[in-house]
Amino acid sequence: MSQQPGQAADAPADQPSLHRVLVDGIRDMIVCGELESGERVPEAFLCRRFGVSRTPLREALKVLSVEGLVQLRRNRGAIVTPVDPDRLRDIFETKGALEHFIGLHAASRATDADLARIDALHADLVGAERRADPGRYTRLNENFHLELARLTRNPELVQIYEALQAKVLRARFMINVDPARVRESLGEHEAIMTALRARARLDLAERLVAHNERTSEAMLRLLGDAPG
Amino acid sequence: MSQQPGQAADAPADQPSLHRVLVDGIRDMIVCGELESGERVPEAFLCRRFGVSRTPLREALKVLSVEGLVQLRRNRGAIVTPVDPDRLRDIFETKGALEHFIGLHAASRATDADLARIDALHADLVGAERRADPGRYTRLNENFHLELARLTRNPELVQIYEALQAKVLRARFMINVDPARVRESLGEHEAIMTALRARARLDLAERLVAHNERTSEAMLRLLGDAPG
DNA sequence: TCAGCAAAATCTGAATGCAAAATTGTTGCC
DNA sequence: GGCAACAATTTTGCATTCAGATTTTGCTGA
Structure with a gap:
C-alpha cells in the first residue's frame, strides 16, 4: 500500500x-x-x-x-475470502511446518553478513517497539521473519512463505495487537537470535516453531473477540 | 473463432x-x-x-x-519453466518440510476408515508394481501421498502440497524411473504404513522425510543423466 | 559471405463489444 | 402485508479489435 x-x-x-x-x-x-x-x-x-x-x-x-x-x-x-479462525489456524500450522525447516537450515546456510543484517533488523524492531510505532513494527517484523526464511536459499519455500505471511498479515490488520504480547514476542525474537548466532539448528527450529505457535494462539484469541 | x-x-x-x-x-x-x-x-x-x-x-x-x-x-x-536440478532440489526440500508436519499430525487426526482407505491404496500400489504398470503406479503413488497429506485436515497445506507434487511429477515424466528404486520405494511405503497403523508420530514423520529424501536423491541422479 | 539496418510480419498488452447469467425492482395476486 | 412471477438492470464470460513491442525477413553494401 x-x-x-x-x-x-x-x-x-x-x-x-x-x-x-x-x-x-x-x-x-x-x-x-x-x-x-x-x-x-x-x-x-x-x-x-x-x-x-x-x-x-x-x-x-x-x-x-x-x-x-x-x-x-x-x-x-x-x-x-473471509478470514476464518479455522483457516487461520491452518495457515499458521502450515507456516509452522516451514518455520521448522527454516530453523534446521538457516543457521548452516547463513553467512556472517547475513547474521549481521538480521541482527540489525532485530535491533530496529526493538527500537520500533520502544517508540511505540506499530506500523513500522509490523513491517519490520514481517521483514525479520522473511529474511530468516531467505536464509534457506530456497526460493520455492520463500515464495510459499510470503503468501502465508500475507494471509497472516491480513488477519493482523483486523485486530488490535496486545502490547504485552508484543513485548513477549520480542523476547522470543531474542531467543531466536541467540540460537541463530550460536548456529544451533535444533534450538533455532524449536524456538521458531514455538514463536509461531504463540503468535497463532494470541491472534486466534483476539480474532475470537473481534471476528469476521 | x-x-x-x-x-x-x-x-x-x-x-x-x-x-x-x-x-x-x-x-x-x-x-x-x-x-x-x-x-x-x-x-x-x-x-x-x-x-x-x-x-x-x-x-x-x-x-x-x-x-x-x-x-x-x-x-x-x-x-x-525449465526443469532445473537446483530448483527441483528446492521443491523436494520444501515438500520435505510438509512431509515432516504430515507425519507428526496425520496419525492422530486419521480415522480408522482413513487408515483402511490408505491401506487399500497401498495394496493397489503394490499390485501395480507387480504387474509392471508404471502409469498406474505413478498415479496411485501420487494419490497415496496426497491422501496422507489430507489426513492433516489442513486444506491450506494440501493445496501447497498438490502444487509441489505437480512439479515433481513433471520431472518424473522426464526420466526413466529405475525399477530397483521403485521396489525400494515400496519398502519405504511399508515402513510408513507400519508407523501410521501404530499411530507413531515421530516414526511416521521420520520415515516420510526419509522417503522424500531418497526419492529426491534418486530423481536428481537420473535427472543428471538426462537433463532438461 | 556476412554484418548492418530497415520494413514487414508476428506477437503481446489492453480496450471494447456482445450474449448469457444473475441480481434487482415491480407488479399482481392471495 | 406478504409473496410469487415477471421485466428491467446490472454483471459476468468470452470474443473481437486496436495499438504498441518484438521478432523475423529482406535488402544493401562492404
Missing part, C-alpha cells in the same frame, strides 16, 4: 505490467482491510478504482484467487 | 468455467511433457489447441505463472 494506485495517471510507469500492478494493488487493498472480509467486489468498482479496463483486472482476480485472497464463483463475481 | 462459449468441445456440462478447463489442460500438457521444458508457447498455438480466444487463455497463463509452471516476460510471451 505504499503508493495509491487510484489514479490511472501513473501511466508513464510502463516498466511493470498493468497486470502486476493490479495484483499487487488489490492484494494490498485486501491485506490492509480496505476491502472487507467477505465483501463482494464487482469488477466495475475495481476498474474505476484503478482506471483500467476489465481485461487485465480479471487476470489479476484470477491470480488472487489462486493465492486464496478472493473467491470466484462462476457468473457470480468475486468475494474477498 | 466460430466456437460459441456453450460448446467448448471437451466441456460436456457448462459447470466448469472455460478458464479452469484451460488451467487444468495446459498444466497437464506441461506436467506430461507435451510442452517441453523451456519451450516458448505462443498464445495463438494454445488458442487453436483448445479452440478458445486469447482472453481466457491469457488468464490461464497468468495462473500457471503463479504456480511456477510457466514464466511470463513482458511483451515476450510465455515459456515453459
Whole structure:
C-alpha cells in the first residue's frame, strides 16, 4: 500500500505490467482491510478504482484467487475470502511446518553478513517497539521473519512463505495487537537470535516453531473477540 | 473463432468455467511433457489447441505463472519453466518440510476408515508394481501421498502440497524411473504404513522425510543423466 | 559471405463489444 | 402485508479489435 494506485495517471510507469500492478494493488487493498472480509467486489468498482479496463483486472482476480485472497464463483463475481479462525489456524500450522525447516537450515546456510543484517533488523524492531510505532513494527517484523526464511536459499519455500505471511498479515490488520504480547514476542525474537548466532539448528527450529505457535494462539484469541 | 462459449468441445456440462478447463489442460500438457521444458508457447498455438480466444487463455497463463509452471516476460510471451536440478532440489526440500508436519499430525487426526482407505491404496500400489504398470503406479503413488497429506485436515497445506507434487511429477515424466528404486520405494511405503497403523508420530514423520529424501536423491541422479 | 539496418510480419498488452447469467425492482395476486 | 412471477438492470464470460513491442525477413553494401 505504499503508493495509491487510484489514479490511472501513473501511466508513464510502463516498466511493470498493468497486470502486476493490479495484483499487487488489490492484494494490498485486501491485506490492509480496505476491502472487507467477505465483501463482494464487482469488477466495475475495481476498474474505476484503478482506471483500467476489465481485461487485465480479471487476470489479476484470477491470480488472487489462486493465492486464496478472493473467491470466484462462476457468473457470480468475486468475494474477498473471509478470514476464518479455522483457516487461520491452518495457515499458521502450515507456516509452522516451514518455520521448522527454516530453523534446521538457516543457521548452516547463513553467512556472517547475513547474521549481521538480521541482527540489525532485530535491533530496529526493538527500537520500533520502544517508540511505540506499530506500523513500522509490523513491517519490520514481517521483514525479520522473511529474511530468516531467505536464509534457506530456497526460493520455492520463500515464495510459499510470503503468501502465508500475507494471509497472516491480513488477519493482523483486523485486530488490535496486545502490547504485552508484543513485548513477549520480542523476547522470543531474542531467543531466536541467540540460537541463530550460536548456529544451533535444533534450538533455532524449536524456538521458531514455538514463536509461531504463540503468535497463532494470541491472534486466534483476539480474532475470537473481534471476528469476521 | 466460430466456437460459441456453450460448446467448448471437451466441456460436456457448462459447470466448469472455460478458464479452469484451460488451467487444468495446459498444466497437464506441461506436467506430461507435451510442452517441453523451456519451450516458448505462443498464445495463438494454445488458442487453436483448445479452440478458445486469447482472453481466457491469457488468464490461464497468468495462473500457471503463479504456480511456477510457466514464466511470463513482458511483451515476450510465455515459456515453459525449465526443469532445473537446483530448483527441483528446492521443491523436494520444501515438500520435505510438509512431509515432516504430515507425519507428526496425520496419525492422530486419521480415522480408522482413513487408515483402511490408505491401506487399500497401498495394496493397489503394490499390485501395480507387480504387474509392471508404471502409469498406474505413478498415479496411485501420487494419490497415496496426497491422501496422507489430507489426513492433516489442513486444506491450506494440501493445496501447497498438490502444487509441489505437480512439479515433481513433471520431472518424473522426464526420466526413466529405475525399477530397483521403485521396489525400494515400496519398502519405504511399508515402513510408513507400519508407523501410521501404530499411530507413531515421530516414526511416521521420520520415515516420510526419509522417503522424500531418497526419492529426491534418486530423481536428481537420473535427472543428471538426462537433463532438461 | 556476412554484418548492418530497415520494413514487414508476428506477437503481446489492453480496450471494447456482445450474449448469457444473475441480481434487482415491480407488479399482481392471495 | 406478504409473496410469487415477471421485466428491467446490472454483471459476468468470452470474443473481437486496436495499438504498441518484438521478432523475423529482406535488402544493401562492404
